Amino acid sequence: MEPQGSRGSTATWITAIGGLLGGLAAVAAVIVGIGNGNTDKKPTDGPQFDPVRAEERAKREASATARSGGINFSADEFVGGCEPSGNGGESQVWRCDLESVGGQCSGTVVIALNASGLASPRENAVGCGE
Numbered sequence: 001m002e003p004q005g006s007r008g009s010t011a012t013w014i015t016a017i018g019g020l021l022g023g024l025a026a027v028a029a030v031i032v033g034i035g036n037g038n039t040d041k042k043p044t045d046g047p048q049f050d051p052v053r054a055e056e057r058a059k060r061e062a063s064a065t066a067r068s069g070g071i072n073f074s075a076d077e078f079v080g081g082c083e084p085s086g087n088g089g090e091s092q093v094w095r096c097d098l099e100s101v102g103g104q105c106s107g108t109v110v111i112a113l114n115a116s117g118l119a120s121p122r123e124n125a126v127g128c129g130e
Contacts, residue, residue: 050117051094054082057119058096058109062126066105071128077101085110093122104128 059075066073080098087093091112099106107126113119 050113051082051084053117053119054094054111054113055080055096057111057121058082058094058098061109061111061121061124062098062100062105062107065107065124065126066100066128069128071105073100073105078105082111091115098126100128 056075058080059078062078063073063075078098078100080096082094082096085093085095091114094111094113096109096111097107098109105126105128108123109121109126110123111119112122
């Protein structure tokens with residue numbers, strides 16, 4: 001024969017554990033519901049980047065290309081602009097069409113900006129004529 005209080009204690013423990021598990025399931029359902037409740041927000045393609053930073057780096061690259069060909073143009077002597085060209089993994093890619101003042105050098109520089117704001121060239125197709 002079992003002691004008188006043991007059966008009641010076991011049942012109490014089972015009820016308490018069942019209640020605890022039920023409570024945890026309810027909390028989990030609320031958390032999942034909160035995570036799925038933002039259907040009005042559109043997903044983003046990652047962090048947003050400043051096109052000015054891409055353009056500055058592209059102009060420096062174009063200037064370096066001109067100098068390597070013996071033509072001394074500073075980055076400030078290039079005009080043009082950059083357009084987003086898509087995402088490249090952890091970076092955003094910009095296509096920059098540039099021309100030197102006077103038109104002696106022109107072409108495209110592709111720049112990748114990462115989430116830290118660091119810009120690196122992916123392609124440099126700037127050429128200079130005589």
